[in-house]
Amino acid sequence: MNDAPPPARFKTALHGRHVAAGAKMVPFAGWEMPLQYGGITEEHLAVRRAAGLFDVSHMGQIEVAGADALAAVQRVSTNDAGRLEVGQAQYSALATPEGTFFDDLLVYRLADDHFLLVVNAANVESGFRWIREGIAGVGDAAAVNTSSRYALLAVQGPRAIDVVQPLTDVDLAAVGYYRFATGEVAGVRATISRTGYTGEDGFELFVPPQAADKLWSALMSAGRHHGMRPAGLGARDTLRLEAAMRLSGQDIDGTTTVLEAGLGWIVGWDKPDFIGREALVKQREAGVERKLVGLEMAGPGIARQGYGVYAGGGPVGRVTSGTRTPFLEKAVALAYVPAAGAAPGTEYEVDVRGRRVPARVVPLPFYKRPR
Amino acid sequence: MYPSDRLYTKDHEWILIAGATARIGITHYAQDQLGDVVYVELPQVGQQFEQGAQFGSIESVKAVSDLYCPLAGRVTEVNTTLAAAPETVNADPHGTWMMAIELADPASASGLLDSAAYAELVK
Numbered sequence: 001m002n003d004a005p006p007p008a009r010f011k012t013a014l015h016g017r018h019v020a021a022g023a024k025m026v027p028f029a030g031w032e033m034p035l036q037y038g039g040i041t042e043e044h045l046a047v048r049r050a051a052g053l054f055d056v057s058h059m060g061q062i063e064v065a066g067a068d069a070l071a072a073v074q075r076v077s078t079n080d081a082g083r084l085e086v087g088q089a090q091y092s093a094l095a096t097p098e099g100t101f102f103d104d105l106l107v108y109r110l111a112d113d114h115f116l117l118v119v120n121a122a123n124v125e126s127g128f129r130w131i132r133e134g135i136a137g138v139g140d141a142a143a144v145n146t147s148s149r150y151a152l153l154a155v156q157g158p159r160a161i162d163v164v165q166p167l168t169d170v171d172l173a174a175v176g177y178y179r180f181a182t183g184e185v186a187g188v189r190a191t192i193s194r195t196g197y198t199g200e201d202g203f204e205l206f207v208p209p210q211a212a213d214k215l216w217s218a219l220m221s222a223g224r225h226h227g228m229r230p231a232g233l234g235a236r237d238t239l240r241l242e243a244a245m246r247l248s249g250q251d252i253d254g255t256t257t258v259l260e261a262g263l264g265w266i267v268g269w270d271k272p273d274f275i276g277r278e279a280l281v282k283q284r285e286a287g288v289e290r291k292l293v294g295l296e297m298a299g300p301g302i303a304r305q306g307y308g309v310y311a312g313g314g315p316v317g318r319v320t321s322g323t324r325t326p327f328l329e330k331a332v333a334l335a336y337v338p339a340a341g342a343a344p345g346t347e348y349e350v351d352v353r354g355r356r357v358p359a360r361v362v363p364l365p366f367y368k369r370p371r
Numbered sequence: 372m373y374p375s376d377r378l379y380t381k382d383h384e385w386i387l388i389a390g391a392t393a394r395i396g397i398t399h400y401a402q403d404q405l406g407d408v409v410y411v412e413l414p415q416v417g418q419q420f421e422q423g424a425q426f427g428s429i430e431s432v433k434a435v436s437d438l439y440c441p442l443a444g445r446v447t448e449v450n451t452t453l454a455a456a457p458e459t460v461n462a463d464p465h466g467t468w469m470m471a472i473e474l475a476d477p478a479s480a481s482g483l484l485d486s487a488a489y490a491e492l493v494k
Contacts, residue, residue, distance in 0.1 A: 035433075036406060039406060039407045039461075040406055040407050040431075040432045040433060041407040041432060044432075234406065234432065234433050237433070238432055238433075300410070300412070300454075301410070301412070302409070302410055302430050302435070304435060323432055323433070324409040324410060324430070324432065326407070326432060331410075353428065353435075
């Protein structure tokens with residue numbers, strides 16, 4: 001067993017509901033969050049086949065506003081926020097000057113001069129400071145940590161639209177992927193974003209914390225006959241891994257660059273400047289030495305975070321995430337390996353607690369939803 | 372909850388002794404802590420284990436945990452049905468044995484807990 005993490009300091013507005021539902025609560029990034037309500041497998045499968053309801057209120061919100069808000073966001077975010085229309089969101093990174101990750105995030109354009117940045121729970125305070133310092137000197141732009149103003153509920157799965165649509169007048173079919181709208185859901189003022197961290201279609205609903213309980217209850221009622229279940233952080237992790245979505249602090253961190261992580265597509269190469277640009281341009285020209293790949297185990301055993309990857313008897317890389325995924329029913333992993341050996345079909349061995357288990361590189365994502 | 376026909380370890384294994392042999396599994400508490408079990412790694416028949424030695428491991432979706440041998444002995448049988456149906460550990464932990472051993476010292480059960488003491492431990 002691992003050392004016990006520090007005790008949780010924060011509880012979301014839905015904490016009482018999770019406890020009443022019998023959820024197993026665990027500390028996560030300073031929050032006491034539901035790990036699972038029933039079992040991770042059944043929650044994972046519900047999301048793949050029907051829908052799941054997640055409380056992800058631990059995520060942080062930082063807003064950047066002012067006449068020069070776009071220039072400010074362009075400075076700290078690797079992706080090109082200039083390409084965002086109002087009502088559109090994009091995946092991006094807060095890069096270090098070395099081109100590695102401070103965090104990954106979603107950037108929402110709320111108005112021409114107003115952006116919402118959604119960062120990971122572990123990086124709310126530090127991310128806020130990072131952004132505030134990063135945009136200092138850009139001009140007329142201010143960053144505000146608005147995390148306490150939002151609860152965040154995610155409805156994910158092929159039936160998500162059927163669950164949410166009856167509760168709102170907003171035409172959800174007209175809200176495209178990585179687009180958002182504002183309106184009422186179950187009488188609660190919400191920003192309705194067609195985004196998620198599961199590899200499925202779905203919506204993330206930003207609402208005032210005091211209304212979270214009312215919305216949760218309305219969604220649960222609406223979702224019951226669609227096979228929706230509440231789902232916890234356990235299923236969130238296995239779902240995102242199947243979809244090969246990187247986990248900040250684990251697959252991507254201060255030691256791995258945006259390019260090594262295979263995320264060159266979130267770099268606005270045409271932007272004149274942003275934190276990390278020089279290092280990333282240099283690395284793009286020189287080529288990366290290692291790359292994040294998908295591994296599928298070819299023998300009995302499950303690769304886990306931190307396990308060594310071997311080739312020709314010697315260590316060549318490491319696993320950053322791994323499990324046996326409930327939907328594919330395969331042991332898969334994300335791992336950094338030498339760039340020369342990143343092609344699908346390349347064979348490695350993973351050291352599973354002293355036993356070398358064969359594994360081979362497979363294309364990412366492991367799971368892609370049918371359209 | 373914890374059958375009185377067997378003994379328990381502080382590491383959450385159970386051992387059901389019948390004469391000179393015994394069957395070994397994990398407790399309800401252990402499976403509940405692990406969550407959905409997806410893989411059980413078992414030893415080979417014929418392997419010898421000291422008391423407290425690791426004989427295998429059990430993996431759930433979210434974690435991996437080592438399995439420790441409650442008493443010294445030699446493996447006479449392993450439960451091969453677990454390869455295809457590891458989830459039976461969750462469904463019926465006290466009815467799902469992992470391996471059978473021939474006890475090195477059938478008279479000794481030192482260091483083990485009875486069901487009441489184990490129930491107290493995990494209360």
